[in-house]
Amino acid sequence: MSIPDIVIGRLPLYLRALRRLQQESNPVTSSHELGRRLDISSAQIRKDLSHFGGFGKQGTGYQIEFLIERLEAVLQVNLEWMVAVVGAGNLGSAISHYRGFQDRGFRIAYLFDISPEKVGQRIGGFEVLPMSGMSETIRRDGVKIAMLAVPAENAQFVADQLVEAGVQAILNYAPINIIVPEGVQIQYIDPVTHLQRMTYYL
Amino acid sequence: MSIPDIVIGRLPLYLRALRRLQQESNPVTSSHELGRRLDISSAQIRKDLSHFGGFGKQGTGYQIEFLIERLEAVLQVNLEWMVAVVGAGNLGSAISHYRGFQDRGFRIAYLFDISPEKVGQRIGGFEVLPMSGMSETIRRDGVKIAMLAVPAENAQFVADQLVEAGVQAILNYAPINIIVPEGVQIQYIDPVTHLQRMTYYL
DNA sequence: AACTGTGAAGTTTTTCACAGCC
DNA sequence: GGCTGTGAAAAACTTCACAGTT
Numbered sequence: 352m353s354i355p356d357i358v359i360g361r362l363p364l365y366l367r368a369l370r371r372l373q374q375e376s377n378p379v380t381s382s383h384e385l386g387r388r389l390d391i392s393s394a395q396i397r398k399d400l401s402h403f404g405g406f407g408k409q410g411t412g413y414q415i416e417f418l419i420e421r422l423e424a425v426l427q428v429n430l431e432w433m434v435a436v437v438g439a440g441n442l443g444s445a446i447s448h449y450r451g452f453q454d455r456g457f458r459i460a461y462l463f464d465i466s467p468e469k470v471g472q473r474i475g476g477f478e479v480l481p482m483s484g485m486s487e488t489i490r491r492d493g494v495k496i497a498m499l500a501v502p503a504e505n506a507q508f509v510a511d512q513l514v515e516a517g518v519q520a521i522l523n524y525a526p527i528n529i530i531v532p533e534g535v536q537i538q539y540i541d542p543v544t545h546l547q548r549m550t551y552y553l
Numbered sequence: 554m555s556i557p558d559i560v561i562g563r564l565p566l567y568l569r570a571l572r573r574l575q576q577e578s579n580p581v582t583s584s585h586e587l588g589r590r591l592d593i594s595s596a597q598i599r600k601d602l603s604h605f606g607g608f609g610k611q612g613t614g615y616q617i618e619f620l621i622e623r624l625e626a627v628l629q630v631n632l633e634w635m636v637a638v639v640g641a642g643n644l645g646s647a648i649s650h651y652r653g654f655q656d657r658g659f660r661i662a663y664l665f666d667i668s669p670e671k672v673g674q675r676i677g678g679f680e681v682l683p684m685s686g687m688s689e690t691i692r693r694d695g696v697k698i699a700m701l702a703v704p705a706e707n708a709q710f711v712a713d714q715l716v717e718a719g720v721q722a723i724l725n726y727a728p729i730n731i732i733v734p735e736g737v738q739i740q741y742i743d744p745v746t747h748l749q750r751m752t753y754y755l
Numbered sequence: 756a757a758c759t760g761t762g763a764a765g766t767t768t769t770t771c772a773c774a775g776c777c
Numbered sequence: 778g779g780c781t782g783t784g785a786a787a788a789a790c791t792t793c794a795c796a797g798t799t
Contacts, residue, residue: 392791543658
């Protein structure tokens, strides 16, 4: 039986917390300790992990290194995915400078922008490439993941191009819903939705 | 009875889609049309909205302008919240340049950074202020919301200061879990968790 | 003693389906 | 005919609680 998406969504959080615990040079942890850090019940964590096999030892807990390895394998981030960034404005620039993708399974391979003034500039170690060659480059290299940092007006259009060129997962920073074909993954990052969610409780 | 948090979490998405529909100069929409755009079932949308009263008309649908007004009131974003940004690196800089907070209920009021070289610079129209005065400024002005764009190592420490100064909602961009007291809202933005969630399905 | 893995129970969330209205 | 609002049903998700292991 297939694993609930909500469980998959928590695995990256476990991974992040485990990395942290590892940095603090713990070799072992427990569902209780993880739960405390993540504010998730220990039963939840045990149940989630049990979907993928018995990773822990009764009486002892989980070997952090081993668990990280297994979760990385489950999520397929034990290899390095090439990612295309589209849009070299403030946001695309911040993304391109961010050093945190490297050791978590992702490597920015290309940075595209439509504006002729931006093309050719170097941003965060990447040469800004023209959108005109985007489809071909993505198809040729088999890039499967893209981060979309273009204005809302262009987001759907660019997303269509990306999908057409073979991209199967899009992380969309534009504050607009995008329609993608069945089977293409899409995730959204819109800080305002998070802020608005919190103001309800203030 | 209190309204499920998961419902509250969807309201900002409805609001965003409604704004879009309004821009396309539609005066009226339906749960079906909204659902199609958001990939959420129409029954879900009707049920969510019904928590707050009957906003629609049978046979007709929802008046977009009216519905926007009501949702903004529910989420308390019909007024403008001051937000403090902490961290003026690439990310804090991108946030400070972003024009999308304005008309959705938020106004960046302050930009803080600890680095003496950054303090005094102008970034996105804001003067970078020293962290030494942060607590006092936040307390004096009653700032309730902060966006955290500092390195992971400092995130917990800075969050503690913010809460101590009266901040009640934190949007944390650092890829690390933060512990805040009961009653303080926290939300996370970590692009890598979104990417990792998608690679599972590739 | 401490902890996992897991059926069973409990709770929450979503969907169904339809009466009622425009 | 098209749509909302909503009880009831169904599905999904979380927690409980404990047998079993180290």
